[in-house]
Amino acid sequence: MQTHKAKRVEITIENVMESRLTDALRKAGVTGYSVLPVLGGSGRSGAWDRAGQVSRAQGMVQVVCIIKPERLDALLDAAFAVVERHIGVVSVVDCDVLRAERF
Amino acid sequence: MTDFLSLAGQNLLSPIILSFALGLFASLARSDLNVPEAVAKGMSIYLLFAIGFKGGASVASYGLDARLGLSLLAGVALSALLPIIAFGLLKVMTGMSRLDAAAVAAHYGSISIVTFVAATSVLEGRGISSEGYMVAVAAAMEAPAILSALWLISRGGGDGAKGMDGTLMREIMLNGSIVLLVGAFAIGWITGEQGLREIESFIVNPFKGVLCLFLLDMGLVAGRGLRGGGGVLTRGVLAFGVLMPLVGSVFGLGAALLLGLSSGGVALMMVLSASASYIAVPAAMRVALPEANPSLYLTLSLGVTFPFNLTVGIPLYVGIAMAVTGG
Numbered sequence: 319m320q321t322h323k324a325k326r327v328e329i330t331i332e333n334v335m336e337s338r339l340t341d342a343l344r345k346a347g348v349t350g351y352s353v354l355p356v357l358g359g360s361g362r363s364g365a366w367d368r369a370g371q372v373s374r375a376q377g378m379v380q381v382v383c384i385i386k387p388e389r390l391d392a393l394l395d396a397a398f399a400v401v402e403r404h405i406g407v408v409s410v411v412d413c414d415v416l417r418a419e420r421f
Numbered sequence: 422m423t424d425f426l427s428l429a430g431q432n433l434l435s436p437i438i439l440s441f442a443l444g445l446f447a448s449l450a451r452s453d454l455n456v457p458e459a460v461a462k463g464m465s466i467y468l469l470f471a472i473g474f475k476g477g478a479s480v481a482s483y484g485l486d487a488r489l490g491l492s493l494l495a496g497v498a499l500s501a502l503l504p505i506i507a508f509g510l511l512k513v514m515t516g517m518s519r520l521d522a523a524a525v526a527a528h529y530g531s532i533s534i535v536t537f538v539a540a541t542s543v544l545e546g547r548g549i550s551s552e553g554y555m556v557a558v559a560a561a562m563e564a565p566a567i568l569s570a571l572w573l574i575s576r577g578g579g580d581g582a583k584g585m586d587g588t589l590m591r592e593i594m595l596n597g598s599i600v601l602l603v604g605a606f607a608i609g610w611i612t613g614e615q616g617l618r619e620i621e622s623f624i625v626n627p628f629k630g631v632l633c634l635f636l637l638d639m640g641l642v643a644g645r646g647l648r649g650g651g652g653v654l655t656r657g658v659l660a661f662g663v664l665m666p667l668v669g670s671v672f673g674l675g676a677a678l679l680l681g682l683s684s685g686g687v688a689l690m691m692v693l694s695a696s697a698s699y700i701a702v703p704a705a706m707r708v709a710l711p712e713a714n715p716s717l718y719l720t721l722s723l724g725v726t727f728p729f730n731l732t733v734g735i736p737l738y739v740g741i742a743m744a745v746t747g748g
Contacts, residue, residue: 334707338588364649364716368458376703376715403711 322418325390326382329397330356331406333377339400340381346396350421351383361405378406384413386421428547429736435546437539440633441731444640449648456638464635466601471624472538472556473602477609478617479553488680489554492690495676496558499694500565503669504530508573510665515657517717523573524706524713528722529665530566531698532559534598535639536730540692542632543735544685549748551685553609555693560603562693564593567705574710589708596701636731643724650720658717662725666695670738674745684748691738696730697722 331339336353343351356378358367368377385393390410397408415421432438447454480489504526511522537559544551609616617625654662673694677687699722706713742748 332707334704338708366649376719404707405711 319416321414321416322421323387324384324413324415324418324421325387326384326411326413327390327393327397328409328411329381329383329401329406330378330408331381331401332404333379335400335404335406336379336381339397342396342400343381343383343393346392347389348383348385348393348396350385351381354380354382356380384415384421386418428740429733432543432736433732435543436633437542437629437636438732441636441640441643441728444637444642445644445728446640448641448644451648454641456634456641461635461638464631464638465598467624467631468538468628468635469534469598469601470605471628472534472541473605474609474620474624475617476553476556477606477611478613479609480606481610481613483553485554488552488682489557491680492552492554492558492682492686493561495680495690496562496693497565499669499672499676500530500532500562501569502530503672503694504566504569504573506668506672507661507665508570510668511661514661514664515655517658520574520710520713521717523570524710525661525718525721526573527566527570527706528697528699528702528718529669529726530562530569531564531702532562532693533696533698533722533727533730534559534602534700535635536696536727536735537689537692538632539636539731540689540735540738542629543739544688547739549685549688549739549743551683551689555686555689556602556606558690559693560599560606563596563599563698563701566698567593567702567709570706571709589705592708593701593705596704598700639723639727643728646720647724650716650724653714653717653720654725658721659725662721663729666697666726666730666734670695670734670741673738674741677742678745684742684746687746688739688742691742692730692735695726695734695738697726699723699727 329339340351340353355368359365359378366376383393394408394410401408444454504523507526507529508522511517511525515522517525541551612619670691673691674687676694677690680690682690699719703715703719706718707715
């Protein structure tokens with residue numbers, strides 16, 4: 319089966335920043351992404367879980383995009399402008415996709 | 422004094438406080454007791470709708486007076502002023518940074534709608550009536566505190582604030598709680614007594630039972646907050662969490678007496694001024710002041726001030742309101 323090189327970008331960010339991030343991604347031309355709920359975790363501020371939150375301020379989501387390698391810099395610039403000062407993680411991994419025209 | 426002790430005793434042994442205590446105990450004891458997220462969200466929607474609707478129906482029954490507009494203005498003024506007082510107290514009582522102090526202060530200018538709901542339940546239980554439009558005052562007090570906190574930061578020349586953009590302003594003014602509370606108030610006002618009779622079996626009778634379950638969940642959340650964020654509570658910070666609601670309630674008392682509110686209205690204005698937000702303001706602070714420590718303001722407002730108001734504050738404010746108004 320023919321596969322094509324792509325970049326998978328995972329941005330884990332606070333709930334309150336989700337729409338700001340996805341707006342910035344769309345403006346940068348990244349129209350395909352998925353938003354996943356984060357059930358809980360542990361970081362510099364200690365452990366937390368989604369069930370124990372009373373405020374939208376405390377939860378996290380993960381925005382996942384798969385793009386062509388040449389569009390990576392534009393995506394990261396847009397994402398960084400939003401997430402720079404906030405809690406979160408941005409990671410990039412190489413991946414292979416089956417239908418290149420979709421990315 | 423006897424009256425206050427009696428009220429405090431009744432309050433502490435009421436189902437709503439004991440439900441909160443159960444949740445707090447379960448969480449601190451690391452029980453796996455848990456209220457599913459969707460259930461908690463559903464209960465909060467129910468409580469906001471019920472309290473808003475009943476407030477609107479009450480205004481429809483008893484009519485409007487000039488005090489409505491003045492009460493709204495007083496609420497906005499209190500919400501804008503209290504963060505400045507809280508900020509000053511924090512700087513004196515704690516070694517908090519300017520940024521953290523401003524973020525915490527914002528919470529103490531805004532309100533806790535759950536504390537307000539619990540207070541109305543106590544008033545209803547004692548047969549004390551209050552102005553139905555206090556629900557609208559509660560909604561009006563949500564946002565000004567956030568602007569005050571951002572002003573405190575910009576005034577200090579700090580670069581920690583991202584400022585208030587249009588998106589953030591819209592999110593604050595149209596957050597789900599405010600829209601539901603004000604919307605239900607409007608529906609109650611439009612449909613009046615007749616509307617209330619039609620849905621009474623849904624929004625009046627089960628109210629206290631749902632409030633008990635909701636407070637059980639709040640106890641669980643407060644306990645988790647204390648377990649996770651207890652380390653940030655120095656003696657000064659803890660003292661602030663108890664002192665600030667008392668200071669706020671005095672300002673609320675003054676405003677309510679100037680407005681000539683009823684005993685119940687005075688008590689509710691004190692409760693609103695004494696309570697601290699843990700829903701709308703934390704979200705706004707995460708956007709506007711991302712470098713401020715969320716453990717600090719969430720643990721203080723939810724883990725210290727909320728339980729204080731629920732157990733000691735509400736009977737105290739009701740007792741004072743009754744004493745000063747002769748109610």
